[in-house]
Amino acid sequence: MPNTFYNGFDTERMEVEPKNGDHRSPFQVDRDRILYTSSFRQLQSKTQVFLSGEYDFYRTRLTHSLEVAQIGRAITHWLKESTGALNDMFYIDADLVEASCLAHDLGHPPFGHAGEKVLNEIMRPWGGFEGNAQTLRLLTKCIFAEKRTGMNPTRAFTDSVLKYKTLWSELGGKESPPKNHFIYDEQHEILDWTMSGNDFPPEHPAGKKRDAFKSIECQIMDWADDTAYSLNDLADSVRAGFLTTLKVENWAESQELNAVEQEAVEALLRAIRRGSLDAFVGSRIGKYIRATELVEDVNILSSQSNRYRYRLKVEPEILEACDVYKKLSYELVFLQPGLKQLEFKGRQMLLKLWDALGESALSTSGGEGLLSAADEQEIQLAETEKEKHRLLSDYLSSLTDLSAKRLYLRLFDPVAGSITDLF
Numbered sequence: 001m002p003n004t005f006y007n008g009f010d011t012e013r014m015e016v017e018p019k020n021g022d023h024r025s026p027f028q029v030d031r032d033r034i035l036y037t038s039s040f041r042q043l044q045s046k047t048q049v050f051l052s053g054e055y056d057f058y059r060t061r062l063t064h065s066l067e068v069a070q071i072g073r074a075i076t077h078w079l080k081e082s083t084g085a086l087n088d089m090f091y092i093d094a095d096l097v098e099a100s101c102l103a104h105d106l107g108h109p110p111f112g113h114a115g116e117k118v119l120n121e122i123m124r125p126w127g128g129f130e131g132n133a134q135t136l137r138l139l140t141k142c143i144f145a146e147k148r149t150g151m152n153p154t155r156a157f158t159d160s161v162l163k164y165k166t167l168w169s170e171l172g173g174k175e176s177p178p179k180n181h182f183i184y185d186e187q188h189e190i191l192d193w194t195m196s197g198n199d200f201p202p203e204h205p206a207g208k209k210r211d212a213f214k215s216i217e218c219q220i221m222d223w224a225d226d227t228a229y230s231l232n233d234l235a236d237s238v239r240a241g242f243l244t245t246l247k248v249e250n251w252a253e254s255q256e257l258n259a260v261e262q263e264a265v266e267a268l269l270r271a272i273r274r275g276s277l278d279a280f281v282g283s284r285i286g287k288y289i290r291a292t293e294l295v296e297d298v299n300i301l302s303s304q305s306n307r308y309r310y311r312l313k314v315e316p317e318i319l320e321a322c323d324v325y326k327k328l329s330y331e332l333v334f335l336q337p338g339l340k341q342l343e344f345k346g347r348q349m350l351l352k353l354w355d356a357l358g359e360s361a362l363s364t365s366g367g368e369g370l371l372s373a374a375d376e377q378e379i380q381l382a383e384t385e386k387e388k389h390r391l392l393s394d395y396l397s398s399l400t401d402l403s404a405k406r407l408y409l410r411l412f413d414p415v416a417g418s419i420t421d422l423f
Helices: 028-037 038-045 061-082 094-102 110-124 133-143 155-160 185-194 206-211 216-239 245-253 259-274 278-289 314-333 338-361 373-381 385-398 401-412
Strands: 292-296 310-314
Touching: 028 094, 028 155, 038 061, 038 401, 061 094, 061 216, 061 278, 094 155, 094 216, 094 310, 094 385, 110 338, 110 385, 133 155, 133 185, 133 385, 155 185, 155 216, 206 216, 216 278, 216 292, 216 310, 216 314, 245 259, 245 314, 259 278, 259 314, 278 292, 278 314, 338 373, 338 385, 338 401
Parallel strands: none
Antiparallel strands: 292 310
């Protein structure tokens, strides 16, 4: 039966594609195009919390994205079963939500947020770097690079990954460069197409107002992402030895926790003591899924697309518990000297790689040929310095933790590297 939740506005692609008798829905095509790209496979060697390859059981960006996709699909099924407004002919498409969840981290560079920060600093004169903006760039320009049109996503799918709709220059640009949460200025055409030219009245700060303006699929992806990393990253941190009962107890005593937050911490402590961390995480994920409901909304796009007719509401107590877990992880894990040292190492590698590759690829005299002939030629033929630097950042951000390390050693370690590396 056709799903009347979506219309031609939602399924339209940026470029018209010939009809070829494909049995799949437009959103199934979007999902499948993500699954079969090298950008998705590369997530298996990109850092989630701990550097990939440290131990087999730690989550990587790939396993995290798969978990987010499962949670996202579960939320759509829960909403369909629990919301009177939805039925078998009018429902949020699980394939679309899955595609959004699988794609949400595609643009993240090697070495986690440390890599994102250093690339943003490097790219400050040329429009910045941001993981979510890079995801949008991959989907609409870089994937299937021989066409330079990306994977030609549907409007609904493009919108589902747009967690942030603020342009770099709207947040300060060169004068006061933003740290994160923006899209590139050159992506304004994609933003205009996604929103069909609609924008907010001039008396409102457009960028900030747009950031809170998310499609229902984007909201589900965002909550599925929060659910996954607030719980699953905790489990990895316990197994890695960063979180112990003593550390958690001492941390809790130093905080002013309310009753909900205290119960959440106690539940985690019980799971650690009993050795039942997996059961704890699974149970909590179920609670986070069932804590969602749809609320009807009226806005500038709600009459044009049902994707904006509804907002996702999460029970306040669950939001509080999620926030306290994220805070606990940040203060006891992410700020630990051991992780900071690894981040520092990744930062230094990317800085040196940029200098070396930039000297080669951006040189007007031909450089050292450190990149492939095709990559260097594409950069050399770019019309502006901004485009040249953006293409070089595309290359560096596409590296995995492992491939960045190998390239660094090959270039800078006198005893590393072998002729066999080239084959």
